[in-house]
């Protein structure tokens with residue numbers, strides 16, 4: 001199956017193309033920390049380049065897989081609206097895959113030996129989106145639109161404070177992931193919260209490790225195994241956080257109005 | 262040949278199909294109601310809703326035009342100005358739809374779209390609008406923008422005047438909220454004003470206020486220019502409301518609304534009239550949601566120039582106007598549009 005994989009959940013833009021032979025070509029854009037992300041400006045161009053390299057056209061694509069986050073809201077919407085439009089125009093299946101699972105998949109057996117992994121995406125405001133994966137977690141068991149839990153995954157539906165994140169690492173460590181194995185923390189959130197994660201007993205991959213960046217090939221791989229939802233419109237971002245205005249409103253006592261000013 | 266256009270610059274998710282000659286085949290607008298409880302458009306909520314609905318809106322536009330994507334020869338989208346997060350949903354969707362079929366693309370300026378709404382003409386429906394051709398002056402007044410432009414050609418305009426603070430529609434909405442009419446309250450304010458005396462209160466910008474030599478008259482440069490300002494008006498209403506008791510404010514609500522509306526309309530009309538005089542133009546068109554205001558339309562009709570007021574659905578934000586503008590702007594061949602980004606501010610002035 002020829003699959004185009006896209007991810008825009010973080011500062012980076014990742015694209016991969018899996019050919020009929022099962023080979024995967026990848027392209028990515030990793031802007032420097034202060035730089036504007038290339039989601040809108042690079043995503044489709046990189047896909048076009050990969051198609052060219054593979055000698056394929058848009059109409060050869062059989063399925064599109066897109067990272068649904070959690071991550072940056074605007075980035076996710078650029079990736080998902082592009083993916084939905086491609087699926088609509090090409091009349092092909094669209095599957096949404098968890099960006100945390102994509103991150104964890106690439107780190108789950110870095111040297112061939114299964115490892116327990118904590119995938120951490122920076123949620124900004126001192127919080128992190130995270131999920132933990134036991135050694136040998138069944139990534140091929142991911143189902144549907146990416147919203148369902150898979151075997152061996154410990155997921156959190158909300159962004160975590162750094163204290164909560166560290167506490168979770170300690171708690172799951174006590175349960176014993178695998179004797180003699182430390183949790184490997186990856187992702188831009190793992191870099192951001194390295195100190196707290198290391199203090200709680202996890203190992204954070206080295207600063208320059210590619211494991212911290214979501215790989216389009218992992219998105220393709222996850223996207224190849226899962227069943228497609230009935231409609232591409234079922235693929236929406238995994239926001240995990242309400243819009244600020246709605247949050248502010250929830251805090252207003254009954255009868256009051258947040259918009260009264 | 263059909264043009265498919267998307268517009269998502271604010272809180273309306275819009276898709277339209279027009280023919281190469283500018284006749285409208287479909288014009289679908291999905292207005293978001295989620296913002297009402299917040300008293301204004303919440304950008305993050307707008308962006309989320311655009312993404313949820315945009316593909317279905319495109320589908321509806323295509324099916325009501327009785328075409329498929331295979332019949333589309335040009336895809337267009339609003340590139341800016343507007344809410345960047347909202348714009349990016351429409352722009353990314355349009356780029357994706359076009360890229361998959363390697364179609365050419367047109368990136369349209371939203372304000373150029375309001376101008377181009379005037380170029381649209383009837384398909385076979387006799388009730389549909391007829392086209393209005395340049396040259397003309399165009400007064401664009403909505404919740405997001407207020408400007409007076411000189412349209413010499415189909416593919417550009419010169420800005421003669423613009424608002425220095427609030428947009429006219431924003432002033433309507435803020436005034437309505439102060440009068441307890443909810444959000445968006447522009448239409449409610451107009452209804453309330455219809456039973457009031459527009460000369461009861463002399464608000465900044467109104468003819469009454471200028472006749473009495475108020476603050477507006479002292480600011481000579483501004484008063485004789487073509488720029489607009491509505492922030493002072495909002496403050497003046499606030500002070501008036503503070504002076505009045507709750508009972509008085511209720512009793513005089515219609516007069517307050519009528520006077521407030523008159524101040525906005527007067528300042529729009531005055532600039533339009535002055536612009537016409539200065540350019541020697543005798544043709545005027547309008548755009549934006551405020552163009553639906555009855556008091557404004559009445560006064561525009563009395564200007565004694567050739568006037569074109571598109572139907573309300575083409576004055577407020579819509580994608581047919583973006584498709585109309587796309588007929589005249591540069592078509593970008595595949596793949597050169599894949600790197601297009603949205604922009605928040607600025608105007609295309611060619």
Ligand SMILES: [Zn+2]
Nearest residue numbers: 371403405578
């Ligand atoms: Zn507008």
